[in-house]
Amino acid sequence: MEGDNKGLNRREFLKKSLGAAGLLAILGTPAVPLLSQRKASASAPHSASGNKKAHAWCMVIDMKKCDGCTGLGVPPQCTQACIMGHYAPEGMKWIEVYEQKLPGGGRFFQPTPCYQCENAPCVNVCPVAATYHNEDGIVLIDHHRCIGCRFCMAACPYQRRFFNWGTPKLPPEAALAEYSPLYPVPAIKGTVIKCMFCAHFLRDGKLPYCVAACPRKVLYMGDFNEDLASNGAEVVKLSKFLDENNAYRYKEALGTQPRVWYLPGHGQEFGREAEDPRELKPTVWPWADGSYERRRGVWPWKESDIWTWEARPK
Numbered sequence: 001m002e003g004d005n006k007g008l009n010r011r012e013f014l015k016k017s018l019g020a021a022g023l024l025a026i027l028g029t030p031a032v033p034l035l036s037q038r039k040a041s042a043s044a045p046h047s048a049s050g051n052k053k054a055h056a057w058c059m060v061i062d063m064k065k066c067d068g069c070t071g072l073g074v075p076p077q078c079t080q081a082c083i084m085g086h087y088a089p090e091g092m093k094w095i096e097v098y099e100q101k102l103p104g105g106g107r108f109f110q111p112t113p114c115y116q117c118e119n120a121p122c123v124n125v126c127p128v129a130a131t132y133h134n135e136d137g138i139v140l141i142d143h144h145r146c147i148g149c150r151f152c153m154a155a156c157p158y159q160r161r162f163f164n165w166g167t168p169k170l171p172p173e174a175a176l177a178e179y180s181p182l183y184p185v186p187a188i189k190g191t192v193i194k195c196m197f198c199a200h201f202l203r204d205g206k207l208p209y210c211v212a213a214c215p216r217k218v219l220y221m222g223d224f225n226e227d228l229a230s231n232g233a234e235v236v237k238l239s240k241f242l243d244e245n246n247a248y249r250y251k252e253a254l255g256t257q258p259r260v261w262y263l264p265g266h267g268q269e270f271g272r273e274a275e276d277p278r279e280l281k282p283t284v285w286p287w288a289d290g291s292y293e294r295r296r297g298v299w300p301w302k303e304s305d306i307w308t309w310e311a312r313p314k
């Protein structure tokens with residue numbers, strides 16, 4: 001599946017995908033439907049005006065490889081890394097791994113981030129335009145505009161939004177983070193929050209926490225404008241990857257046009273049987289139970305090992 005890109009390493013992918021400098025700054029072109037981008041992207045990476053087009057980020061989730069991290073006996077590392085990286089308030093799983101039943105018996109695991117819908121019901125209903133698409137098509141929330149009405153939560157057919165009912169209990173360094181809609185830390189009481197595809201990392205040429213932390217390399221970040229995707233270990237031609245692996249989108253019939261594609265399977269690429277009885281391990285919010293100080297420094301992964309391109313094994 002990666003045949004067309006054999007000679008392309010991750011750094012080249014980034015160079016190609018992210019272009020010169022200041023990716024997100026380049027833009028200003030209106031979003032066009034992603035499916036048409038998918039067909040046109042390889043031949044038309046630039047707008048008619050000659051300006052470089054916005055990126056068209058998407059995620060591909062290869063469930064043939066996902067075992068819910070049960071084989072390793074650890075909580076889903078995608079969820080855990082997202083929690084740790086964003087100091088997510090207790091109980092919030094911006095990417096949640098659900099166990100799903102197969103029609104003929106057996107089960108599989110389905111990681112579910114925000115789908116960054118192109119036709120996003122959450123964006124359509126917000127009365128104060130606090131939630132919006134950025135120039136790359138990512139659905140962001142400006143927490144200083146959010147009035148906490150929660151219309152967006154009711155509108156999301158995937159239940160991918162969360163409400164900060166109170167001031168979340170977080171470790172002290174969360175308060176030092178520089179808030180932006182790209183990196184909504186610390187969480188603000190009375191506002192809605194969710195996955196934002198780690199837009200701050202994409203801007204800086206890094207993979208999202210969840211993508212980089214997945215031990216099975218299940219999650220791919222893709223850019224339709226460049227027709228490439230990477231899980232940090234390989235780079236694939238996005239359109240071919242989707243076409244050859246029966247890609248589908250969750251509840252596509254709703255017309256939401258999610259930017260997340262699934263490749264069906266049940267972890268079989270790593271020897272998992274569909275009937276495998278191993279259970280998902282619960283994720284943890286170490287700041288909520290007071291164990292953060294104790295765990296800090298001995299957490300199973302270090303950010304420097306996981307989420308920078310430079311730190312990935314070559």
Ligand code: SF4
Binds near residue numbers: 097109214
């Ligand atoms: S996507 Fe990766 S990290 Fe997440 S549950 Fe599946 S194997 Fe584990």
Ligand code: SF4
Binds near residue numbers: 113117155157256
């Ligand atoms: S998954 Fe829900 S929250 Fe995310 S863009 Fe779609 S409707 Fe909005």
Ligand code: SF4
Binds near residue numbers: 094113194198208
């Ligand atoms: S893309 Fe970032 S915010 Fe979204 S689930 Fe992954 S780690 Fe969390």
